[in-house]
Amino acid sequence: MFFAQEIFDAIFQPMIQKAIHLILVLSAPMLLAAIGTGIAVSIFQATTKIQEQTLSFVPKIAATFWALVVYAPHARDEASAFLLEILNYIYQMQVDAVLK
Secondary structure, eight states, X not given: OHHHHHHIIIIIHHHHHHHHHHHHHHHHHHHHHHHHHHXXXXXXXXXXXXXXXXXXXXXXXXXXXXXXXXXXXXXXXXXXXXXXXHHHHHHHHHHHHHHO
16 A cells, blocks of 8 residues: 555656646636636726627637637647656556566
8 A cells, every 4th residue: 555655646646736737727828818808898898888798708709719729739739748748657657567
């Protein structure tokens, strides 16, 4: 049981932390674009007294899609690097299991 705790502390806990960090980093540009656009549209609606409900959705969708298109190459690189790191750990565990 102690061996399993060492493996968890050495490998899985940092991987879980990296995965959570990666999720936050990859979703942040789209979320920030939607939030910023939502605030701008809300201010515009408040100053012009236009209370059209659909006015807030189209700009948010467009800003989110734009952020996704701009940020997609970086997100792909980050996710690929994380996947390769996970696959490397799996390979190392297989090699260690065969050698023991």
